[in-house]
Amino acid sequence: MAYGKQQLEVRAYRGQMPSPGRPTVAWREDRVRFWKAIAAGAMTEDAAAQAGVSSPVGFRWFRHTGGVNPQLPETVSGRYLSSSEREDIALWRVQGAGVREIARRLGRAPSTISRELRRNASTRTYWLDYKASIAQWHAERRARRPKTAKLVGNDRLRRYVQDKLSGVVRGADGQVVAGPTSAQWQGRNKPHRGDRSWVTAWSPEQIAHRIKLDFPDDGSMRISHEAIYQALYVESRGALKRDLVTCLRRGRALRVPRARARQKAWAHVTPETLISQRPPQVADRAVPGHWEGDLLIGVQRSAIGTLVERSSRFTMLIHLPREDGYGLIPRTKNGPALAGYGAITMANSLAQTITRLPEELRRSLTWDRGKELSAHAQFSIASGVKVYFADPKSPWQRGTNENTNGLLRQYFPKGTDLSRWNADEIAAIAHTLNTRPRKTLGWRTPAEAFNDHLQSLQQASVATTD
Secondary structure, eight states, rough: OOOOOOHHHHHHOOOOOOOSOOOOOHHHHHHHHHHHHTTTOOHHHHHHHHTTTTTTHHHHHHHTTTTOOOOOOOOOTTTTTOHHHHHHHHHHHTOOOOOOHHHHTTOOOOOOOOHHHSSSSSSSSOOOOOOOOHHHHHHHHHHHOOOOOOHHHHHHHHHHHHHHHHOEOOOOOOEEEEEOOOOOOOOOSTTTTTOOBOOOOOOOHHHHHHHHHHSSTTTOHHHHHHHHHHHOOOOGGOOOGGGGGGGGOOOOOOOOHHHHOOOOOTTTHHHHGGGSSSOEEEEEEEOOOOEEEEEEEOOOEEEEEEEETTOOOOOOEEEEEOOTTTTTSSOTOOOOOOOOOOHHHHHHHHHHHTTTTTTGGGGEEEEESSSGTTTHHHHHHHOOOOEOOOTTOOOGHHHHHHHHHHHHHHTTTTOOOGGGGGGHHHHHHHHHHHSEEEOHHHHHHHHHHHHHHHHHHHHHHHHHEE
């Protein structure tokens, strides 16, 4: 393709420019909205929707920066034309407005508009067309001022940081201890419950402070812990290999925004099920029929459900056998819950156990935030028991159940397979606890206290009949 005189003049004016590829799908303002939503704790897909871009674009932005917020200011300096001003320039140019007229409407100098039309015009057409999208693309590309990362320009510093992150483990005698062999890094987080390489694994903060002691008089051997984190997470830095993230404590492939890390996936906890909505009479333990529940977790995804009545400390244990196909059907994300305490299985087992009691002795159930009871609405319909969830990290709100779980650990220790016990054996342990005298009950047993509640209900029923 032969270029005309005008195209050649514009190309000479703005200098040689290697082709940067196609224009971006979004502009700076979109990225600002995206990262603002991420900083507020939004998930990547939701942040992309708020920014007005597609989910793949949002995920690509997040992955390319390693989850590190680039801290883009919300507004640019008034010295520079904005994307909206470029759209006005393109529109008025098509309408036939001159350079001075456009400058007057925008409140800019005519030289600014003239320079904009020459510098950012599209030269791939016969006529020098001015398009707002192409102009904004050129302006953003030209505004980049990438700086050489400190670890890239200082090999000695880079070797020091890399050695403290991924150096070999040595014994007191100086001999290298190999440790386990780990799988090759695939760009994901550390292996779940799998071996990790044995390395020195200093944290970036430890490296940043220790280097001052090791090189007190060498100003070039200085680096902040944030610079180390960005060298690990951000692809464009290129100073440290990305697989060194496995040497960090958490071993995350991407940085998790602080606001997102504080959030938990508790979508099943609705406002009406918060413990603050629980009737005040539950707290004083005067009225029977209010229960607390939880799971005892063992190895290989085995579990036993526990229910404790608050006033009498009467305990019921729930047998949770594994579903058919466990260990045979490969585990898949969002696949069937075969471990025995999936949401539906848990709701059915709880309802089957607690509905054996009179309605007056099954008034409410307080549970922790575990997802095993995410089908609480189905359980409440089947049993008539209202479910409330304790606050996060507040085990004292279910103190009776936590104390009972501690007693049960004598029979079901941590790190053991709980699926080997059948329903009769579990019931025997519950009977053992219920027939043990308790100081809080005046040395009566939970079974005796619970039986008193049952007898009082029977007497009240007889009196009503008479």
